[in-house]
Amino acid sequence: GQNIDQPTEMTATEGAIVQINCTYQTSGFNGLFWYQQHAGEAPTFLSYNVLDGLEEKGRFSSFLSRSKGYSYLLLKELQMKDSASYLCAVRDKDSSYKLIFGSGTRLLVRP
Amino acid sequence: GAVVSQHPSWVICKSGTSVKIECRSLDFQATTMFWYRQFPKQSLMLMATSNEGSKATYEQGVEKDKFLINHASLTLSTLTVTSAHPEDSSFYICSARDRNRATNEKLFFGSGTQLSVL
Numbered sequence: 001g002q003n004i005d006q007p008t009e010m011t012a013t014e015g016a017i018v019q020i021n022c023t024y025q026t027s028g029f030n031g032l033f034w035y036q037q038h039a040g041e042a043p044t045f046l047s048y049n050v051l052d053g054l055e056e057k058g059r060f061s062s063f064l065s066r067s068k069g070y071s072y073l074l075l076k077e078l079q080m081k082d083s084a085s086y087l088c089a090v091r092d093k094d095s096s097y098k099l100i101f102g103s104g105t106r107l108l109v110r111p
Numbered sequence: 112g113a114v115v116s117q118h119p120s121w122v123i124c125k126s127g128t129s130v131k132i133e134c135r136s137l138d139f140q141a142t143t144m145f146w147y148r149q150f151p152k153q154s155l156m157l158m159a160t161s162n163e164g165s166k167a168t169y170e171q172g173v174e175k176d177k178f179l180i181n182h183a184s185l186t187l188s189t190l191t192v193t194s195a196h197p198e199d200s201s202f203y204i205c206s207a208r209d210r211n212r213a214t215n216e217k218l219f220f221g222s223g224t225q226l227s228v229l
Contacts, residue, residue, distance in 0.1 A: 045218075097208045
């Protein structure tokens with residue numbers, strides 16, 4: 001079966017650093033995505049990891065460990081506009097780009 | 112990034128009517144599109160994979176006769192919710208794959224359709 005777990009909610013302070021974890025157990029694996037979604041809007045792409053290690057992209061970084069079925073999204077220098085849901089998604093093993101999403105983590109950034 | 116247009120943005124309908132949602136890739140050809148539904152404060156649940164020129168592949172538990180998908184061209188997929196009932200009220204989002212894009216961002220999402228069935 002497919003199982004992707006994320007914390008439901010997190011709260012952090014403006015200017016701080018927050019790490020959102022994601023663990024997965026899926027029948028196949030061909031990469032892991034992180035998306036940001038504001039309420040009532042479409043998800044927007046943040047990062048993609050297919051090999052182990054850290055991918056850095058400005059204030060956002062994403063880490064993957066395939067042997068542990070684990071990823072995290074690191075947000076630095078938090079801004080109020082970072083308050084959103086963060087979705088972890090695993091790409092199926094075939095080439096169709098079928099994504100299975102985790103439950104999402106709602107992040108609240110406070111002043 | 113590439114643009115995916117989804118219409119309508121919101122729709123209110125009476126129970127028993129059918130509602131059609133369109134998903135268009137505006138600046139690329141999408142041989143594969145995906146349809147998701149999302150309940151409040153929950154994540155996206157994949158409903159079906161829409162392939163141009165062939166039948167859609169539905170996820171387990173999704174009624175294909177209830178949610179009709181047509182992918183008649185490389186830029187358009189439609190989802191029709193037939194005989195809608197209040198429990199079908201949800202946020203529906205499509206995504207399209209741009210296979211020719213060189214970056215890792217190959218999947219682009221529409222802006223979603225909020226369906227409310229009275």
